[in-house]
Amino acid sequence: MAVPKFWLKENLEPNDLYYVVLLFLPFVYIMTPTFRCFSRVLKPQNRKNLKTYLVVASYVPCSIVAASLQVFYSLNTPIFCFGCTLIILFVYLNLQSQLISTDSLTSLNNRNQLEVFLQQQSEQKSYYVVMVDIDHFKQINDTYGHIEGDNALVLVSSALKKACDRLGKSVFLCRYGGDEFLLVVPTDMPGYAVREIQECLREELSTRQGPQYYAIEVSIGYAGWDGRVSSFKDSVVNADQMMYVEKCSA
Numbered sequence: 280m281a282v283p284k285f286w287l288k289e290n291l292e293p294n295d296l297y298y299v300v301l302l303f304l305p306f307v308y309i310m311t312p313t314f315r316c317f318s319r320v321l322k323p324q325n326r327k328n329l330k331t332y333l334v335v336a337s338y339v340p341c342s343i344v345a346a347s348l349q350v351f352y353s354l355n356t357p358i359f360c361f362g363c364t365l366i367i368l369f370v371y372l373n374l375q376s377q378l379i380s381t382d383s384l385t386s387l388n389n390r391n392q393l394e395v396f397l398q399q400q401s402e403q404k405s406y407y408v409v410m411v412d413i414d415h416f417k418q419i420n421d422t423y424g425h426i427e428g429d430n431a432l433v434l435v436s437s438a439l440k441k442a443c444d445r446l447g448k449s450v451f452l453c454r455y456g457g458d459e460f461l462l463v464v465p466t467d468m469p470g471y472a473v474r475e476i477q478e479c480l481r482e483e484l485s486t487r488q489g490p491q492y493y494a495i496e497v498s499i500g501y502a503g504w505d506g507r508v509s510s511f512k513d514s515v516v517n518a519d520q521m522m523y524v525e526k527c528s529a
Contacts, residue, residue: 313339334373341366384429385436388453393461396451397508406504407469408511409462410518411439411476414496414526416458423492431495432458438483442476461515469501498526 316336345362352358380392388396413419413435420428432454439460443450446464455461464472476499484495500522504514 309339309343312336331374334370338366338370382454385432385454387436387440387460388451390453390455393451393453393455396453396463397511405465405467406506407464407466407472407501408504408514408518409464409469409472409476409499409501410455410515410522411435411460411462412498412522412526413458414498415493419493427493428458434483434487434495435460435480435497438480439476441482442472442479445475445479446472463504469503473499473501498522500525 313336316332319332342359342363345359345366348362349356349359380389380395381387382389413431416428416431419431436454439452439462443452443462446466449465451463453461462472462476466472476497480495480497500518500520502514502517502521504511
């Protein structure tokens with residue numbers, strides 16, 4: 280078995296300060312990103328980036344494991360090189376996957392991820408498709424600018440994320456397009472899901488910062504879905520129709 284060696288002068292004792300400088304401080308330095316990622320994971324406002332933080336945090340510990348195997352198992356086999364290559368590839372593929380499947384403004388799932396979600400579902404008759412649309416969104420953009428429009432989208436998406444937390448982890452949420460959001464909720468009580476969304480929106484609006492030149496309101500429609508991919512579009516159409524009836528009657 281190979282034994283790790285430190286290239287220090289022979290007269291240095293193990294308790295010398297050089298050991299702290301050459302071993303402990305570099306260890307703290309390289310582990311700092313991991314500590315920071317895990318600390319951010321614990322904050323509720325960073326839950327949307329949970330997977331990203333965990334993937335980044337795994338890089339250094341995995342590299343240390345590869346280096347330890349290199350030192351203690353075989354100095355002649357490039358374990359560390361292969362290990363680091365695989366770790367970098369793993370981190371890169373995960374981050375690329377998130378870029379492809381995540382809406383950059385709201386950090387919600389996008390339409391690509393919706394297609395993946397649909398392919399993973401089994402038939403279940405207690406699904407409901409819920410469509411959420413921001414009222415008078417074009418007017419917000421035209422009157423106050425696209426930055427304010429983006430702020431409205433972020434605020435509504437934050438409310439929907441909070442609603443999903445209350446409804447359960449099995450709820451799927453995505454930005455369907457423009458100012459429309461889509462939820463797939465496994466429930467027999469769609470009215471309860473709608474009330475939770477409305478309540479979370481009121482809570483988010485109560486914490487709204489800065490001057491409030493305009494109101495943010497949403498229209499909500501829902502329709503049952505039996506879990507089959509072939510019938511999903513029909514459910515979306517029915518939820519859309521209900522949503523627009525509510526919008527016109529408001």
